[in-house]
Amino acid sequence: MSADTAAVRVTLPHHLRMLSGADAEVTLDVTPPISVASVLDALEARYPMLRGTVREHVSGERRAKVRFFAARADVTHLPLDTELPETVANGEEPLMIIAAISGG
Amino acid sequence: MPAVRILAGTRKGLFILESNDRENWSVSGPHFAGWEVYHAKGSPVDPDRVYVSQTSSWFGQVIQRSDDGGKTWFTPGSKEGELVDEQGFPTGESNKFVYDDSEATGRPLTTHQFYDGTQKPWVFSRVWHLEPSLDDPDTVYAGVEDAALFKTTDGGASWRELPALRGHESGPGWQPGAGGLCLHTIVIDPQNPQRLFTAISAAGAFRSEDGGESWTPINQGLVSQFIPDPTAEVGHCVHRIAIHPKRPDTLFMQKHWDVMRSDDAGDNWREVSGDLPSDFGFPIAVHPHEPETIYVVPIKSDFEHYPPEGKLRVYRSRSGGEDWEALTDGLPQENCYVNILRDAMATDECDNAGIYFGTTGGQVYVSPDGGDHWHAAVRDLPPVLSVEVQTLK
Numbered sequence: 479m480s481a482d483t484a485a486v487r488v489t490l491p492h493h494l495r496m497l498s499g500a501d502a503e504v505t506l507d508v509t510p511p512i513s514v515a516s517v518l519d520a521l522e523a524r525y526p527m528l529r530g531t532v533r534e535h536v537s538g539e540r541r542a543k544v545r546f547f548a549a550r551a552d553v554t555h556l557p558l559d560t561e562l563p564e565t566v567a568n569g570e571e572p573l574m575i576i577a578a579i580s581g582g
Numbered sequence: 583m584p585a586v587r588i589l590a591g592t593r594k595g596l597f598i599l600e601s602n603d604r605e606n607w608s609v610s611g612p613h614f615a616g617w618e619v620y621h622a623k624g625s626p627v628d629p630d631r632v633y634v635s636q637t638s639s640w641f642g643q644v645i646q647r648s649d650d651g652g653k654t655w656f657t658p659g660s661k662e663g664e665l666v667d668e669q670g671f672p673t674g675e676s677n678k679f680v681y682d683d684s685e686a687t688g689r690p691l692t693t694h695q696f697y698d699g700t701q702k703p704w705v706f707s708r709v710w711h712l713e714p715s716l717d718d719p720d721t722v723y724a725g726v727e728d729a730a731l732f733k734t735t736d737g738g739a740s741w742r743e744l745p746a747l748r749g750h751e752s753g754p755g756w757q758p759g760a761g762g763l764c765l766h767t768i769v770i771d772p773q774n775p776q777r778l779f780t781a782i783s784a785a786g787a788f789r790s791e792d793g794g795e796s797w798t799p800i801n802q803g804l805v806s807q808f809i810p811d812p813t814a815e816v817g818h819c820v821h822r823i824a825i826h827p828k829r830p831d832t833l834f835m836q837k838h839w840d841v842m843r844s845d846d847a848g849d850n851w852r853e854v855s856g857d858l859p860s861d862f863g864f865p866i867a868v869h870p871h872e873p874e875t876i877y878v879v880p881i882k883s884d885f886e887h888y889p890p891e892g893k894l895r896v897y898r899s900r901s902g903g904e905d906w907e908a909l910t911d912g913l914p915q916e917n918c919y920v921n922i923l924r925d926a927m928a929t930d931e932c933d934n935a936g937i938y939f940g941t942t943g944g945q946v947y948v949s950p951d952g953g954d955h956w957h958a959a960v961r962d963l964p965p966v967l968s969v970e971v972q973t974l975k
Contacts, residue, residue: 493616493641497657527657530677531641543640577640 483507486517487572494532494575498525503572512567514546515558532575533558547574586930587651587972588938589632590946591619594964596634598652604936604950607959613655614646621711621925621968624651625719629972633722633738635709643708645676645738659739675740679706679724679732682745692749694728695757704728704748711925713768716775723794725765729756729782731794744794747780752799752816759783759819759838760884766924767820772827779833779848784809784819787835789848800848804837822924824866826873834876834903836866836924841878843903854903859890865927869952870935874902877937877953879922888919896937898953912956913947920945925968932973940966 486508495502506520515538522529529535532544538558540546545554549563549571565571588599588607595612596619613619614636625631634646634655646655658676681704683691693701707727715721720737730748732741747765756763767781778790779800786801799815809817819838826832835842835851840861842851855861860880869875876899882890889895894913897906920943930936937949944963949956 491640493638496615497641497644526660527644527677530643534642535678536680541640541642 483509484512484567485569486512486520486566487569488517488521489572489574491575491577493577494528497531498528500525505569510567511559511561513559513561514548514553514556514573517562517573518558543578545576545578547576583932585974586932586936587624587629587974588928588946588948588959589622589624589652589968589970589972590940590960590963590966591622591634591925591968592940592944592964592966593618595619596622596636596652597960597963599946599959601959604930604932604948605957607948609960610652612964613652614644617644618708619967620708621970623712623714623970624972625714626716628719629974631714631719631737633712633714635712635724637708639707643677643679643706645709645741647738658734658737676738679709679726679741680743681706681730681748682743687745687749692753694753694763695755697758699757701754704730706730707762710764710766711768713770716770716772723768723770723778725768725780727762727764728758729763729765729785731765731768731780733794746795747788747790747797750788750797750799752785755816756782756785757817767823769823769825769833771825771830773830777830777847779823779825781820781823781835783821784838785816786818787820787823787848800844801851802849803844803851803853804842805840805853806838808838821864822866824868824876826868826870829873832873832902834866834868836863836878838862838884841866841903854899856899856904856906858897858906859895863922864924865922865939867927867929867937869937870929870931871933872900872935875900875952876902877927878906879927879939881921887921892916892918894918894920894941896939896949896953896956909949909953909956911954912949918943923967925970926966928969928971930971930973931975936971938969938971940969942966 508520548566590597595615597611599607601607620635622634630651632648636644696702711725713723724732731744769779771777776793788797804818806818821836824834831847833844841855843854867877893915896909920941927939940946942965
């Protein structure tokens with residue numbers, strides 16, 4: 479981690495762990511401000527095969543069946559550049575990327 | 583006898599079956615477990631090169647590639663040093679299918695018809711079919727939903743649309759079939775690779791003479807009672823088109839209803855359903871060595887997607903249609919209610935030709951003698967979406 483980045487923990491759903499080869503939880507160097515968008519930028523930089531799987535390729539919008547939780551709060555519907563809670567920004571708690579539960 | 587490799591795409595992953603005698607099969611997989619594999623196909627010029635469409639309504643489209651016959655896989659363009667952005671990171675373009683709405687094409691993004699007749703914008707959801715070039719392992723066509731044709735020339739690392747097809751003046755009149763508005767069939771003329779045939783549900787069949795730069799609807803002779811004008815130029819739910827390499831002007835089609843034939847590269851079609859118990863179905867295949875021998879699997883109706891009378895029967899015509907014989911030896915003849923999807927039938931190139939198909943019940947059936955006798959190479963896979971066969975010479 480460099481002086482101007484923060485170590486942010488992220489948990490991935492099963493299918494994205496399979497696709498990326500990553501562990502269930504990864505720690506990323508993220509440039510503040512710490513938001514879902516900046517965390518996903520860092521995630522996609524390390525795992526480019528995940529581009530398009532959480533956010534749409536062109537619009538950059540969240541895919542419909544993906545949700546985000548931070549510090550036990552549902553942050554799915556906040557603007558992606560909303561700053562995340564301090565406990566996520568300082569690595570105390572992970573940003574959780576969750577696949578919506580449904581059949582299939 | 584050459585070894586044979588079956589690529590079976592299923593609702594929950596890819597399975598690879600291999601055999602040296604077409605009787606005893608090894609099974610590997612599931613590869614990409616839990617994801618839908620709509621289609622997997624090998625390059626005709628490099629059988630170790632295999633492309634896979636791995637999809638999920640949760641996480642979108644992923645293209646996988648193997649350069650060693652399915653032993654190992656990677657997402658093209660995601661290796662370090664490939665297609666890097668300004669920060670030096672791989673760009674992950676292999677999963678990116680973006681409709682071409684540039685000014686240069688002269689065909690800005692239009693709308694298509696929805697089930698209820700209203701207009702909807704084109705929205706990419708998945709790749710239904712991958713058709714590798716006949717002479718270049720790095721070139722592949724992709725048929726997608728919502729219906730459009732894409733092409734890669736760098737081994738799947740990046741894709742661009744061939745926009746003239748979706749931009750055809752009939753585009754706003756295309757409407758989805760039950761499976762969505764999908765481009766599911768891509769046929770390359772083996773004697774003239776610039777000539778392409780595509781089929782879209784529910785728009786119909788189209789032909790290009792210039793490698794996909796321009797397109798002509800080829801639906802003259804098709805009759806579809808479910809559209810206001812049953813003989814309209816577009817609006818037909820074509821399910822599958824098959825071709826024989828030695829006679830590329832002859833095309834065979836399984837339509838929503840009706841088995842059809844053209845002897846002028848699609849300019850005109852005539853019905854050859856003949857004495858089939860039902861002319862509804864999804865796949866159609868041509869014998870690799872006999873251009874007039876074709877195969878279909880009749881399904882009861884567009885609402886009842888299972889074999890008539892619960893009997894799984896492949897029908898073979900040795901006369902290019904009209905006269906059909908049921909092939910049943912080794913197939914269940916009671917209480918069978920599976921479906922066989924449009925991309926789930928294939929042939930090998932052995933001297934005694936093999937015919938293959940997969941079912942929504944998870945069986946992959948093999949006939950090593952042109953359809954006379956069948957056995958299940960594997961029986962309990964997830965629902966089979968596609969079957970391709972590679973003859974490993």
